[in-house]
Amino acid sequence: MKASNVAKAVALTLSVAWAAGCSTTGGTDTGAAGTDTATDTASTQGAEVSGGVSAAELAAQKAADDAAAAAALQSVFYFDFDRSVVKQDGLAALEKHAAYLAATPSASVRLEGHADERGTREYNMALGERRAQAVARILQVNGVNANQIETISYGEEKPAMLGHTSESWAQNRRVELKYVSN
Amino acid sequence: MRLYKYIVAVLSVLLVSLPLKAELRIEVTQGVDKPTPLAVVPFSWSGSYGLAEDVAGVIANDFARSGLFRVMERNNMLSNPTRQNEVAFRDWRSLGQEFLVIGRMSAAQGDSVRVEYEVYDVIKEELILRDARVGSRNGLRDIAHVIADNIYEYLTGVKGAFYTRILYVTAQQLGPDNYRYQLRMADSDGARPRTILESKEPIMSPSWSRDARRVAYVSFESTRPAIYIQDLRTGQRQKVQSFKGLNGAPAWSPDGSKMALVLSKDGNPEVYILDLLKRKLTRMTHHYGIDTEPSWAPDGRSIIFTSDRGGLPQIYQMHLKSRTIDRLTYEGNYNGRGSLTQDGRFLAMVHRGDDNIFRIAVQDLKTSRLDVLTETFLDESPTIAPNGSMILYATQKGTRGVLGGVTLDGNVRFLLPDSQGHVREPAWSPYLQ
Incomplete structure (x- = not known):
């Protein structure tokens, strides 16, 4: 009996840890990664020119600024249950991402589609892919080249938030847009 | 009592x-x-x-x-x-x-x-x-x-299925962005669990070969989903499919020569059959909806699959020779992950009725009668014992994923809690040799 209590306590601690861990992940991490990449690129290019502010350096600075601006945009887009239509509130940010990507052919994104825990796992894999493709289509319609976009589905395997509430489900039905460093 | x-x-x-x-x-x-x-x-x-x-x-x-x-x-x-x-x-x-x-x-x-x-x-x-x-x-x-x-x-008078094994997946979060997924194998009573595969990326959809010597599963270890086959005795692994897009839901044919699986390389999730000897891939479904979760009828002449071609996820059966498709489920607004008992008579599935709760159900294909077997919520991944007497499934206990069992008549239910992480996706082995 005692042993099972210990097991329960451990289980509880673990789930709390999981939940706590999950709440720290999300769009902000992605943004930081994108910024890092951009800064790296900028500094390498800057090193080639010595003294004064060259045109190349200016261009590099602008590229870094643009990348940082794109990375700071909304990067998680939400969906209704068993649906793969991007919600209205995400469209403006997606158009800005598209504008940046269209103007920066060297930049590319990975679109990670997710589903909530309801429904079967492989069906949710398909649903996550549909959602990622729905975001990809919006980007393409707005001028982004298909080879700048990679889509992947995680189904319900990587929830952003644990818990069996409609709030966590809503948080988990998502596509995460992540800039990829080349 | x-x-x-x-x-x-x-x-x-x-x-x-x-x-x-x-x-x-x-x-x-x-x-x-x-x-x-x-x-x-x-x-x-x-x-x-x-x-x-x-x-x-x-x-x-x-x-x-x-x-x-x-x-x-x-x-x-x-x-x-x-x-x-x-x-x-x-x-x-x-x-x-x-x-x-x-x-x-x-x-x-x-x-x-x-x-x-x-x-x-x-x-x-x-x-x-x-x-x-x-x-x-x-x-x-x-x-x-x-x-x-x-x-x-x-x-x-019924062959026992106690000397069998189960596969299942566990997931644990060890820290921020640090996960541990394990494919585990245990005896049918849950004893002697051992780890078959461990990864920082998700592992899904374990499936047994008919001789119970090999398993197929989906692993994201390369950062994309791919289907692998692993020999249980030697540990030797082989990547079977890794197309762009989905590579999922592997299911061995009863004679062991083929594998049904799901690919979205043509833009949309479709069911394919891979001839494991000739390495020949045949696309079986052609629909803009989601087609997934294939499983074989015990006679190997048809496959069961989930599709939302009718608007909501329901279970269909494709006769392989004629390629004709019959819809099997009509009750409920979500039916998926169907599989048949060895005698081909009962269809086990994940079922959502008017109460919008996911439960395990069994449909008698002779009478079309549907019985809901479980009373918990978010029940999924039913897997049938080789003698058709029992179903194992994944369910929730508090905030944890655990494995549950239920007899096919729904009379006895039990839980098999594993204290390590979230347990899911059980797969019951065939009879061991």
């Missing part, structure tokens, strides 16, 4: 003897209408060394879980006979027992143990089964399950 008490007794034995092992444990959550009373007396042991397993306890546990038997609590036994001349039938009758199992164990050549056992009809005072098994002292649980299968088949 008595059954419940008995299980608690067994539980404490397990907990005392194996306090630190993260094993699945059985809790019966619902009783049976008319189980047959049966007593399994502790077997004697004449060897010079101690045994790691309680063989009679393992056998008793198997019978309790089957739902067909009410197994007697050891504390209530008036005597512990191990030979025929020690059996006082009148006592066992007065205790309400119908069948009695007794046995003796002795050391055999090398590291082997010989287990002799007998089954008696208490009412008729008759010996009805006598048998002996020899096996390695490290494999005592296997011997116990084989004996349970033998007795079960003798008493019920």
Whole structure:
């Protein structure tokens, strides 16, 4: 009996840890990664020119600024249950991402589609892919080249938030847009 | 109620003897209408060394879980006979027992143990089964399950499925952005869990080969989903499919020569069949909807799959020769992950009815009658025992994913909690050779 209590306590601690861990992940991490990449690129290019502010350096600075601006945009887009239509509130940010990507052919994104825990796992894999493709289509319609976009589905395997509430489900039905460093 | 008490007794034995092992444990959550009373007396042991397993306890546990038997609590036994001349039938009758199992164990050549056992009809005072098994002292649980299968088949006429294995996936978060996914294999009662594969990225959809020697699964270890086959004995692995997009839901054909799977390389999730010898891939479905979760009919002539081609996820059957498709499910607004019993008569599935709760259900394909078997929520991934007697599935207990079991008639349900992380996606092996 005692042993099972210990097991329960451990289980509880673990789930709390999981939940706590999950709440720290999300769009902000992605943004930081994108910024890092951009800064790296900028500094390498800057090193080639010595003294004064060259045109190349200016261009590099602008590229870094643009990348940082794109990375700071909304990067998680939400969906209704068993649906793969991007919600209205995400469209403006997606158009800005598209504008940046269209103007920066060297930049590319990975679109990670997710589903909530309801429904079967492989069906949710398909649903996550549909959602990622729905975001990809919006980007393409707005001028982004298909080879700048990679889509992947995680189904319900990587929830952003644990818990069996409609709030966590809503948080988990998502596509995460992540800039990829080349 | 008595059954419940008995299980608690067994539980404490397990907990005392194996306090630190993260094993699945059985809790019966619902009783049976008319189980047959049966007593399994502790077997004697004449060897010079101690045994790691309680063989009679393992056998008793198997019978309790089957739902067909009410197994007697050891504390209530008036005597512990191990030979025929020690059996006082009148006592066992007065205790309400119908069948009695007794046995003796002795050391055999090398590291082997010989287990002799007998089954008696208490009412008729008759010996009805006598048998002996020899096996390695490290494999005592296997011997116990084989004996349970033998007795079960003798008493019920149905082949036992205790000597089988289960695969399942566990997930743990170790820290921020640090996950551990494991593919694990255990005995059918959840004992002796061992890790088959460990990864920081998701593992999904384990599926057995028909000879139970290999498993197929989906792993994201390359940061994209790919289908792998792994030999359980050698650990050797082979990447089977890794197209762009989905590579999922592998399902071995009954003859072992083909694998049904899902690819979205053509832009949309479709069911394909891969000929494993000729390496030939054939696309089976052609629809803009989601087609996924293929499973084979036991005769290998049709596949069951989930599709939202009708607007909502429902289960369909494709006859492979004619490629004609029949819709099988009409009740409920979400039916998925269908699989058929060995006799092809019952369809197990994840079902969502008007209450919008996901449960495990079984549809009789002869009468179209649908029975919901579970009462929890978010129940998924049903997998049928090779003898069709029981279904294992994934469910939630508090905030944890655990494995549950239910008899096909819905009369007995039990939980197999694994203390390590979130447990999901059980897959019941075929009969072991």
